[in-house]
Amino acid sequence: MQATAFPTKKAAVQKPNHLLRLNRLLILFLGLMVFLPQFNPGRISMKINENASLFTTAISYDTLTNTMGRPLRMGWVLPEHFHLLMGGAAVILVGVLLCAVGGCMSLGNNRMKRCAMLLPLAGSVAMAGGLVMINHVYNIFINLEKADKIEPNFPNGIYVYAVVTALLFITALIVWLRLPRQVEEKMEMEEKYRLFLMFLPVLLLAFVFCYLPIYGWRFAFFDYKIGDALTAENFVGMKWFTYLFENAATRNDLLRVLRNTLIMSGLGIATSWFPIAFAVLLAEVRSTKFQRLVQTLTTIPNFISWVLVYAIAFAIFSTDGFINSFLRNVMNIAGANTDYLANADGTWIKMLAWGTWKGLGWSAIVYIAGIAGIDQQLYEAAKVDGANRYQCIWHITIPGLVPTYCVMLLMSIAGILSNGMDQYLVFENALNKDVIEVLDLYVYNIGIKQGLIPISTVVGVFKSVIGVTLLFGANGISKAIRGESII
Amino acid sequence: MxxxxxxxxxxxxxxxxxxxxxxxxxxxxxxxxxxxxxxxxxxxxxxxxxxxxxxxxxxxxxxxINNYIALKDVADLGSSVIVTVARTIIGTALMVIVSAWAGYLVTKQKMWRRSLWYRALVITMYFNAGLIPWYMNMLMLGLTDNFLAYILPGMIAPYNIILVKTYIESIPASLEESAVIDGANTPTVFRKIILPLSVPILATIAIFGAVGNWNSFQDSLLLMSNRPDMYTLQHRLYVYLNQSSNLSALVSGSGGLSTQAAQNMLSSKVIKYTVSMVTIIPILLVYPFMQRYFVKGIMLGAVKG
Known part of the structure; x- marks a missing residue:
């Protein structure tokens, strides 16, 4: 009954077009592959930089050939070959671009779709042409006189691209043939898709810089050094995960680093009420001018980097710094030349002190704003009941700040493993390394400085997973107790 | 009270x-x-x-003020200043534009799968793959030893997007509706109505973003290992501070300085102090402007969703 009552509406509901979806998925996959070095069809010689993706191959001659210096100098290969290779890659890129535009346009109405499907058709033809060009360069390479020196290689990427190109062509063609001939007057697109396409660049940026790094977790499963390729031979499975706990040296390192991390975070959490005290006491100051002055000046350190904090520490505490010159020249203590930075005494407390120096004024602002937001009638009522100022603080001001404090506390518990590395990096030296190295710094030290990519990736994976678990745990607690989510 | x-x-x-x-x-x-x-x-x-x-x-x-004048002869300092100023200006401008555009679009309930995309953006504030995977990603993208590495990743700032979104939601919807009735499309509405009205919040994120860019150290440390001329100022200062050898060797010749000034510049301690001061001064200069936006910036962030 319903269906016959609204025949037009039923006709307007389109059947989901699976082939079109497949087509879009292929285009998406293609767009991703362009940036992944593993699928580079242009790596037709083992000597070509293996960090070069198709995109890099097409746009950067330097990256493409920076490992080819000797063969080029000796004339085993000619720059022309690489120009041809770049040309091929560029043609493929143009094809991919056409497909991408087509994929976006295929969200429109039938007229737009008909037009859109022509683009992947053209794009796949272009890509096929590019592949042929690359294949041509490969044929030149294997017939070169010194072919063995440049190790020609038929990259898997060519097969992958060929398959995707063929599939794209076929699906686009079928979709195009199946689309109704009688179409709308104008090309149009529903607003929801228009908005989505306008938002797409932002999403792509976020994907490339925030989600794509997860793909880097694969290094945890390989015996990898910078410059190696990831192959079946150096795949080691879970080796590094167990190595981390079975190898006595790394286990001890990890325990030491975890101890430092937890102590530093623990000290931070134990002193997390400082900003409240700061804000409450500042609110008790009678002179508004003085209040504003204190607030202004104590917030400055928050905005300088940790390097600058270290520069200041250097100016005050180093051998020639303020403390020593003061002791020498004002107090006349001749032997005062201790370098307070170059020792390991009380490192944890010192780090806490620097953190407090830098952050206290800033952290207090949120509570100062909170105090300003407390209902003044509460104080008036308390005064009528005969409360003194301490009772007002204790029974009105502080309870008013507790909800904010809870959020802050839960967030810092969730971030217990992430102290950041800047602070500890700048204050690190040979003497205090054992007590100052926190997890983030440890990852930097073994990953970047020592080049142990797999192990440091494993540590990073653990840290990310634990961090997310803690965050959701904290969020769950917050929801259960306060009925409010913190994220 | x-x-x-x-x-x-x-x-x-x-x-x-x-x-x-x-x-x-x-x-x-x-x-x-x-x-x-x-x-x-x-x-x-x-x-x-x-x-x-x-x-x-x-x-x-x-x-x-000879110390400040003599800085022009300190090796490598000039390029660091140029790189840092360039990234601060370009990076901040692009970040503000992207945040404004993204913050505006996520207020659009009509967008296809809006809440999914918005959540995907917000999650990145709390989750990251780790330092090394991030580094390997930048390596894969060819963004090491490359100035673009300072600009591109910084364009996405989820927290700022949330700030802008919250702000735009407080703008009366009728303003936008009347423009749409007059035939304005989304980009026009954004340019003619949303942008002018959200100047306060854009100023807030711009100024915080600029300070963040000026203070940037980690990306330079990780990504520019082969390009000392692209070190940021903070990284350069870090290198100077850790140079135990006589820094005055860095001052190349007296180049235009009077001999007395050149002698005056001999101490590495003074060079370290002066470079530190040069790095701090710009922050102290914008600080009074930032102050106006402190509370706004913090409190708005508390209203998420």
Missing amino acids: SKKIRNQIARKPSDYIFDACIYIFFGLFTLLCVFPFYYLFINTISDNDKVVSGLVNFYPIGFH
């Missing part, structure tokens, strides 16, 4: 002692926050001989 109410509460002698304690505490802490900057500054403008012997502790002795 407002002043009026507080003054109605009778004050006992113990209150005066309490007040005095508060004043002393805040006075000391404020001094602690300011004195290091002052100390650095007086040591860069005082007579260098006195500075080296550690006599300049509380007030400047002698006055000259």
Whole structure:
């Protein structure tokens, strides 16, 4: 009954077009592959930089050939070959671009779709042409006189691209043939898709810089050094995960680093009420001018980097710094030349002190704003009941700040493993390394400085997973107790 | 507690002692926050001989700005300044544009799968793959030893997007609706209505973003290992501070300096102080402007969703 009552509406509901979806998925996959070095069809010689993706191959001659210096100098290969290779890659890129535009346009109405499907058709033809060009360069390479020196290689990427190109062509063609001939007057697109396409660049940026790094977790499963390729031979499975706990040296390192991390975070959490005290006491100051002055000046350190904090520490505490010159020249203590930075005494407390120096004024602002937001009638009522100022603080001001404090506390518990590395990096030296190295710094030290990519990736994976678990745990607690989510 | 109410509460002698304690505490802490900057500054403008012997502790002795002039001869400093200024300007501008555009679009309920995309953006604030995977990703994208590495990743700032979104939601919807009725499309509405109305929040994120860019150190440390000429100023300062050898060797020739000024510049301590000061000064200059936006920036972030 319903269906016959609204025949037009039923006709307007389109059947989901699976082939079109497949087509879009292929285009998406293609767009991703362009940036992944593993699928580079242009790596037709083992000597070509293996960090070069198709995109890099097409746009950067330097990256493409920076490992080819000797063969080029000796004339085993000619720059022309690489120009041809770049040309091929560029043609493929143009094809991919056409497909991408087509994929976006295929969200429109039938007229737009008909037009859109022509683009992947053209794009796949272009890509096929590019592949042929690359294949041509490969044929030149294997017939070169010194072919063995440049190790020609038929990259898997060519097969992958060929398959995707063929599939794209076929699906686009079928979709195009199946689309109704009688179409709308104008090309149009529903607003929801228009908005989505306008938002797409932002999403792509976020994907490339925030989600794509997860793909880097694969290094945890390989015996990898910078410059190696990831192959079946150096795949080691879970080796590094167990190595981390079975190898006595790394286990001890990890325990030491975890101890430092937890102590530093623990000290931070134990002193997390400082900003409240700061804000409450500042609110008790009678002179508004003085209040504003204190607030202004104590917030400055928050905005300088940790390097600058270290520069200041250097100016005050180093051998020639303020403390020593003061002791020498004002107090006349001749032997005062201790370098307070170059020792390991009380490192944890010192780090806490620097953190407090830098952050206290800033952290207090949120509570100062909170105090300003407390209902003044509460104080008036308390005064009528005969409360003194301490009772007002204790029974009105502080309870008013507790909800904010809870959020802050839960967030810092969730971030217990992430102290950041800047602070500890700048204050690190040979003497205090054992007590100052926190997890983030440890990852930097073994990953970047020592080049142990797999192990440091494993540590990073653990840290990310634990961090997310803690965050959701904290969020769950917050929801259960306060009925409010913190994220 | 407002002043009026507080003054109605009778004050006992113990209150005066309490007040005095508060004043002393805040006075000391404020001094602690300011004195290091002052100390650095007086040591860069005082007579260098006195500075080296550690006599300049509380007030400047002698006055000259030769140290600042001599900085132009400190090797590698110039390129760092240019790189840092460039990234601060370009990076901040692009970040603001992207945040404004993204923050506007996520207010559009009609967008296909809006909440999914919005959540995907917000999650990135709390989750990251880790330092090394991030580094390997940048390596894969060819963004090592490349100026673009300073610009592109910084364009996405989820927290700022949330700030802008929250702000735009507070703009009356009728303004936008009337423009749409007059035939304006989304980009036009954004340019003609949303942008002018959200200047306050854009100024807030711009100024915080600029300070963040100026302070950037980690990306330079990780990604520019083969390009010392692309070190940011903070990274350069870090290198100087850790140079135990005589930094004055960095001052290439006297190049236009009078001999006396060149001699004046000999101490590496003074160079370190002066470079530190040059790195701090821009922050102190924009600081008064930032202050106006503190509370706005913090409090808006509390209203997420």
